[in-house]
Amino acid sequence: MADPRDTGLTLDPKYDANGLLTAVVTDAASGGLLMVAHMNAEAFAATQATGEAHFWSRSRGRLWKKGETSGHVLRVTEMRIDCDQDALWLICEPAGPACHTGATSCFYRRVEGDRLAPTA
Numbered sequence: 001m002a003d004p005r006d007t008g009l010t011l012d013p014k015y016d017a018n019g020l021l022t023a024v025v026t027d028a029a030s031g032g033l034l035m036v037a038h039m040n041a042e043a044f045a046a047t048q049a050t051g052e053a054h055f056w057s058r059s060r061g062r063l064w065k066k067g068e069t070s071g072h073v074l075r076v077t078e079m080r081i082d083c084d085q086d087a088l089w090l091i092c093e094p095a096g097p098a099c100h101t102g103a104t105s106c107f108y109r110r111v112e113g114d115r116l117a118p119t120a
Helices: 041-050
Strands: 021-027 033-039 054-057 062-065 074-081 087-094 109-112 115-118
Touching (some): 033 041, 041 074
């Protein structure tokens, strides 16, 4: 019998042992991958309430609104959840670079053997 979480229409996020979901963020206009972060229940609720992406910062140990210091907020145009509800896809309109380095995407390097190379 199928798990209702997998096939039903009831929102029932499946947080991991640390209380987190993985969130993948893409650009609404280009479809490009911007970043991957994590959300706890508080970040999920704040994102739904405000329409702007909030995450749980594992390094800071606190709730973090993307762009709270840089102004580079992510306006969420659509939020999707995967089949077993343990990962999110945020489709966003970025107000500036997504990466803290100033790069458009956090994925600005590719792996070539044991080295990194910039993407084109």
